Amino acid sequence: MSDFNQQIATDLLDIQAVQLNLYQPFTWASGIQSPIYTDNRKTIAYPLVRQHIAAGLAELIQTYYPQATVVAGVATAGIPHATLAADRLALPLSYVRPQPKDHGTGQQVEGYQMQAADKVVVLDDLISTGGSALKAVQVVAQTKAQVLGVAAIFSYELPDSQTNFAQAQIPLHTLTNYSTLTQQAHAQGQFSAQEFASLTQWRQDPWHWQGLRK
Secondary structure, three states: OOOOHHHHHHHHHHOOOEEEOOOOOEEOOOOOEEOEEEOHHHHHHOHHHHHHHHHHHHHHHHHHOOOOOEEEEEOOOOHHHHHHHHHHHOOOEEEEOOOOOOOOOOOOEEEOOOOOOOEEEEEEEEEOOOHHHHHHHHHHHOOOOEEEEEEEEEEOOOHHHHHHHHHHOOOEEEEEEHHHHHHHHHHOOOOOHHHHHHHHHHHHOOOOOOOOOO
8 A cells, every 4th residue: 555644744734734832731621631732624725635534544445355346435534535546446425414304304324325245445534432433334334234444544543443443453554644744843943852752641541641831
């Protein structure tokens, strides 16, 4: 597989889809204090970045899930990238809602309607704890289709996500990750050695990490 790892990390930094701040951490909905905030929705605004991501995801699927017959995007942020990847691979596309529709047919899986013979890759934009992607996996599994695994643009590489995917026995492959991105930012001179060490400590134990003081 081609090395999209550094390219996508650089893209995310260049378009400011990622913000890094050790002194005024971001508070996630879970309560975690984080030095990083990622908004991969920004990527759809940049044609070259879109192309890098689409090419990377298509190659990732061909490499790790070559038997795939369907790509399923996680609503909403996973949908545009799943669409572009499925188009490159000439595969059917579905997307998975967080909840069934409360009107009409009440469907939760839209687009291609999966069959028991299908082999599905679930595609999300971002993996934090893995909750949204793994919930989509459960929905797809209810159709009797086989879930081969999950693909995503970026992972925070948190211990919680590693535990959750291992327990679900679902493979996960991403184009880039927190380690690569922070190393890239450090190489660009954005952080001192002390700041880089603190960024590394957060990934290892986000629940107990504390930001730095100026």
